[in-house]
Amino acid sequence: MSTATQVPAALEMPRDTYLNAGYGVKSWFLTKDHKRIAILYLVSITMFFLFGGLMAVLIRLELLTPAPDLFQSDTYNKLFTMHGITMVFFFLVPSIPATLGNFVLPMMIGARDLAFPKVNLASWYIFMIGACFTFSAYISGGVDTGWTFYTPLSTSYLNTHVVAAALGIMIAGFASIFTGLNFIVTTHRMRAPGMTWFRLPLFVWSMYAVSLVQVLATPVLAITLILVALERGFHIGIFNPQLGGDPVLFQHMFWFYSHPAVYIMILPGFGVISEVIPCFSRKRIFGYSAVAFSSVAIGVFGFLVWAHHMFAAGISTYSALVFSLLSFIIAIPSAIKVFNWTATMYKGSIHFNTPMLYALAFIGLFTIGGLTGLFLACLGIDMHVTATYFVVAHFHYVMVGGMLVAYLAGLHFWWPKMTGRMYPEPPAQLSALITFIGFNITFFPQFVLGYMGMPRRYHTYPPEFQVLNVLSTAGASVLAVGLLLPMFYLLWSLKYGEIAGNNPYRATGLEWQTESPPPMHNFHETPIVTQEAYDYESMNEEEVVIG
């Protein structure tokens, strides 16, 4: 089925790889190798993902019936808060950049490592310290602010460990800044000879755009959370009107980070899809520069739409108009991408390997996620659906249907590069299918619930919403199977998977020219680039020769 079967059978693992370059604890925890750091990140965010997922399961179980059955309201509030914080700040934001990006970005541009290997290691430690703070807040009683920390609720009306949780997020934010900085400098300074900007794989373009956003937006989040801590700890009136503050100011500051953060979460996914689709269509990407520039456009416009989260928060009619207009405009680059990916398949030669299945699922789900954003950008409709389950469904379509699916596409795609072994194709294809189906059953009903008016973050709800909630919970259990399966077969493949060889999919891209797993410094000799990215023409010719 996969092209992997076409390569000669007697493949052997390379002798010196980054994995056997050292074995002790120190060799991992003090490593400066971007690949090992990527693995550290991979393991940590997988843990966080499992934790966040567990919270999601508990939430869905509670919502099976309108009445409170499993938890008290406070507990329920903590569950969705911990689900949100963990998934957003400790999974989605670092997911693709810190794992896949960390692993393949230097190789893609032909570099030996990132520009600042120590900073890279430091970023992981900072990330983990942040996680310790936040998780200590979870353990010592939980947090119930919602991941949005809206004031004055978070600053003056809750007695949970808000400051610890907020500090943890703030600290983890610096990890994201460090990673972004590292990527920017690396992309500027460390490209192999011949690797011009327009020969860069689109994954690098999207990482570059994401890094810019991370570096520019994250400090605002840090400031915001510090102000929350100040008001909470020292009663300095910033957000609470009773202390002379302005509660809506918080929302402006929070969304000034958190809207761009939406793009921090989705842009890397775009990058992965732009790699996967050409590879399994055996074809160069359609409209390279359109896809590249749309990433940059999204990064830039992403800074100008934050107040679309606040149409119902009493902002002035005219500023609402401007923010609505800009929100419609930012939808266009995403649409351009979808059309270009689809067009890439036209007259291709399509292989249905798992990464491709995930990529196709991504296009479908992201299209729905993006288009439902039109309802929310539209002022007249948003005044009805804002803060309902419609919003919940919309951003899960983008964040899970989009980003998580893209992450899985990328993880499967580069798994042979990272481990030297193939994942087993049949169960992987099956789990992609299960994920797609389970996802839709889980989140589609939530659109309907939202338009009917079911508010988000409701522990109990009126009985007429029950049928759809049961459906959603049922879907969640299917989704859970689809998401857990990869953990098993991927672990299994570490030992029993087929040996992959350097380039199992015959993909273009420098990362595929080196061994799998790559040696300590990625390349035995610095590659020289003479061709554009996605030159599948010559790749296919070679293939014919081999075959």
Added chain:
Amino acid sequence: MLPQYFPLFPESASTLSPRVDALFFFIFGVTIFFTVLVALLICVFAVKYRKDKHPVPVQIHGSIPLEIFWTLVPLGIAMVIFAWGAVLFFQEKHPPKSSMDIYGVGKQWMWKFQHPGGQREINNLHVPVGRPVRMTLISQDVIHDFFVPAFRAQMDVIPGRYTYTWFEATKPGVYHLFCNQYCGTKHSGMVGEVTAMSPDDYEAWLRGAGAFGSLATHGQNVFASMGCPTCHTGADNARGPNLYNIYGRMERMSDNRLVHVDESYIRESILNPSAKIVYGFQNIMPTFQGQLNEDEMIELIEYIKSLTYNGQLLQLQTNTQQEPPVNLDKIQKGVDVMQPGTNTTPMPRTSAVPVTQEAQEPSTAEPAPRQVVVPGKQKAPAKPSTTARPKGEQHP
């Protein structure tokens, strides 16, 4: 399945609902069109160009005309949706001039509503069908959100500032009221009901709801007890501006800016007087921050709104027992002061008290000042209960 148990669409019970739904279905159509288009293309390509069928791909770089095409077409559609949504938003934001006012105060975790006639209710809001209602909302603690899905009306309820929304119910019935902004422990318990009633039923409800004097009369007492009349005497040489007729007009500030006098402005004038100084006056008004709760503030505002008598000086001085300004007892008696002939100056907005022929009779006669001091007596129902729930006048 019975739609009753498995509804897929919210009830449509306000004049705005069909307009919101129409736009919703338009965007829904656009969504379906593009989703099906993309899905179809993917499926067709996936089948037609699968590797067994189409082993040799054709390399295509891209196409500028196509890129332009699929940039401009979605942009055009997006702009249509934007414009349509913006028009709708203006309608949602601007209540008709004929709206009646109801005040809502949110607090963890309940809703308090006050009708200008003085009727108060908790977690339940009675409104007439066929008459636009403007809600003036404020929170006592955290941010809440007033959301009535059947009316497609929603607005955040924020501490320290007024927000507004409006609706005009079209169908009698009982509808959900949700708090739609996470507000702590019992967020999902901060729900209530909006009962839309025919105008007759509503009027009967108002009478039975046990109000002890209108908000304006309460406001008059607050006004006097806070010492406002020392400056706002209404005289030309007074230290503070005459508050008659200010509501709804454009007021000139000392920096020559024109400011629209609405609830938010009056609130700010009282809590933060130095923010905007009225033209020709000194910045001497003390702040009343911390001295008034939200209910008293609403009463004060209703009082100031009721000061629409033309040409007669406000003679309050510091005497609480003074005769009330002209409109107060009319409002209290349920006379619509907007009725031609009852007042020379039209008031921009009326109270929640409906027009009744019977009530108009006595009020055109002499006002009875004493009634203000013993409020709620003249047409109080049998039960002097303050709870706002009359029996046996609900709706099918």
